Structure formats: C-alpha cells, structure tokens
Amino acid sequence: MIKVVIAEGQRLIRESLATLVGGLRNCKVVGVCASGEAAIKLVKQHDPHVLLMDMLLPGFGALEVLQRIAAADLKTSTIVLGNVTKVVMPTQMLQAGAKSFLTKGVSSEELDHAIRKVFAGKRYVCEFIAQRILNASLGHGESNRITKLTRREFQVLLMLLDCQKVNEIAQSLHLSPKTVNSYRYRLFDKLDVKSNVELVLFSVKHGIPTPSFDSEEVLRQSPVKNASAMVVAEEDTVFLMSDSD
Numbered sequence: 001m002i003k004v005v006i007a008e009g010q011r012l013i014r015e016s017l018a019t020l021v022g023g024l025r026n027c028k029v030v031g032v033c034a035s036g037e038a039a040i041k042l043v044k045q046h047d048p049h050v051l052l053m054d055m056l057l058p059g060f061g062a063l064e065v066l067q068r069i070a071a072a073d074l075k076t077s078t079i080v081l082g083n084v085t086k087v088v089m090p091t092q093m094l095q096a097g098a099k100s101f102l103t104k105g106v107s108s109e110e111l112d113h114a115i116r117k118v119f120a121g122k123r124y125v126c127e128f129i130a131q132r133i134l135n136a137s138l139g140h141g142e143s144n145r146i147t148k149l150t151r152r153e154f155q156v157l158l159m160l161l162d163c164q165k166v167n168e169i170a171q172s173l174h175l176s177p178k179t180v181n182s183y184r185y186r187l188f189d190k191l192d193v194k195s196n197v198e199l200v201l202f203s204v205k206h207g208i209p210t211p212s213f214d215s216e217e218v219l220r221q222s223p224v225k226n227a228s229a230m231v232v233a234e235e236d237t238v239f240l241m242s243d244s245d
Contacts, residue, residue: 002119003048005031005076007039007065009058017052024112035059037172040068043076049119055082055089056209060172061162063155066096077118086207087132088146090125092154100124146206148190156183160196161203 004021006029008014014032022029031042036059043051051069053062062080069076079100080093090101099118102111106126117124125133149157159169166184170177193199203209 002027002050002115003030003046004028004050004052004115005033005039005042005046005048007033007036007042007051007053007057007062008081009034009054009056013054020108020111021052021115024115027115036061036065039065043069043074044072047074048076050115051076051078052115053078053080055080055084055093056162058162061155061158063092063096063151063158064173066093066098067151067155070097077121079114079118079124082209084129084207084209087129088207089209090129091133092151094123094125096151101129102126103128145191146208149187153183153187153190156180157187157199157203157208160184160199161208 004027006014006017006021008017011034014034018029018032021027030046030048033039033042036057038059039051039053039057042048051065053065055062057065066078066080069078077099078097079102080090080098081102081104082089082093083104084090093101100114100123102114102124103126105128106114110126114124114126146154155173156169159172164172166177166180169175170180173180188194188199191199191202193202
C-alpha cells in the first residue's frame with residue numbers, strides 16, 4: 001500500500017485530490033493539510049511514501065518543506081503540482097529534492113503514473129516541463145538574473161511575493177529579522193530591483209508565481225494614470241489598465 005500525504009492550500013482542490021488519490025489502486029491517503037508547517041508534521045507523524053504538494057503552499061512554502069525533508073533525511077518522495085509557464089520554479093523544486101513536478105493540467109492517469117514512479121525511487125516530470133528543461137539545458141531556454149540567487153534567497157523571494165513581513169519570514173525560517181533583511185537586500189541587488197512593486201513585476205515577467213501582493217501599492221507606483229489591476233492566476237500575469245480604456 002502506497003501511503004500518501006496531500007498538502008494543498010485550497011480546500012476544494014485538497015479534498016478533490018484526496019478523493020482522487022484515495023481511489024487509486026493500492027493508494028491510501030493518510031493525511032491532508034493546508035500549510036508547509038503542517039506538511040512537515042504529517043510527514044514526520046505518518047512516514048508516508050509520497051507527499052503530494054502544491055507549489056504555492058501557504059506558510060513557509062513548498063521549497064522550505066523540501067529542504068526540511070532533506071535535512072531530516074526523511075524517506076518520503078515528493079511530487080510538486082503547479083501551473084507554470086517557465087522552467088524556473090520546476091528547476092528550483094527539483095534541485096531542492098522533489099522527485100516529480102507536474103502541471104495541474106495532467107490527467108488522473110498521469111498522476112497515478114507519477115505516484116508509482118516516485119514510489120519506485122525514480123523521477124518523473126510531465127512532458128510540458130520536460131520540454132522546457134531540455135530547451136534550457138541546450139541553451140534555448142530562459143537565461144536571466146534569477147540563476148544568481150542562492151536557494152535561501154529564492155525562498156525569501158517567494159515569501160516576500162506572498163506578502164509575508166520580514167518578522168514573519170524570520171519566525172518561519174528560524175532566522176533573525178536582520179538575516180532576512182540581508183537576504184532581501186542581496187536579492188534586490190542581484191535582480192536589480194529597487195522596490196516590492198518592481199520585484200512583483202520582475203517575477204511576473206520571469207515566470208515566478210505571485211500568490212499574493214499589495215495591488216494598491218502596485219497601482220500607486222504604476223505609470224498608468226487611473227489604473228486598475230487584474231491578475232490572471234493561471235498565467236501569473238498582471239495587467240495594469242486605465243479606467244478610461
């Protein structure tokens with residue numbers, strides 16, 4: 001029997017995944033949760049074979065979950081689910097220890113296949129991700145300033161994009177606020193951005209999901225007069241539009 005823990009922030013998706021995975025042959029869902037902190041607790045408690053986790057998991061996030069699983073030498077294999085248009089997020093997750101990355105457009109049959117692959121100790125990525133990783137390895141993919149970031153700087157970037165305050169990030173990652181601020185200043189310098197608004201716009205352009213941000217701040221600093229903001233979550237796209245349009 002393959003024991004599975006599901007970590008997903010949105011209740012409807014979480015419950016749907018639990019029903020789907022629980023109906024697969026020789027699979028048993030032993031726990032469900034909605035945050036990174038809870039995911040680590042469930043993995044330690046149930047020692048599942050597979051953790052099925054959302055890329056934009058609330059709390060300290062999916063990347064930190066992967067790093068803590070690796071640091072604790074836990075045997076759980078992780079499948080990360082996420083909607084992406086570029087290879088930066090899958091690459092970060094796979095390098096941090098994920099055994100599989102799937103887009104949320106895969107079929108239930110492919111999810112079943114991925115679970116059995118990682119249970120057998122193998123890696124698996126869906127075709128969409130595989131093509132982009134191959135293109136990047138051949139020099140045809142994305143090349144930008146993101147590659148200059150350390151893994152911890154990238155983790156802080158994701159938490160800043162989730163509108164978490166420095167003190168909140170420090171508490172979640174067991175760091176001092178001074179250390180978090182140091183990471184923040186370094187990543188601003190490496191990405192050549194000067195404000196949180198520029199950070200959001202840079203992230204959108206380069207395919208880094210922005211689960212939440214201060215849209216009022218974006219509008220205040222936008223060059224578009226009388227602008228309103230709209231986010232298309234599937235493509236991580238921000239549109240700034242004039243009310244007169």
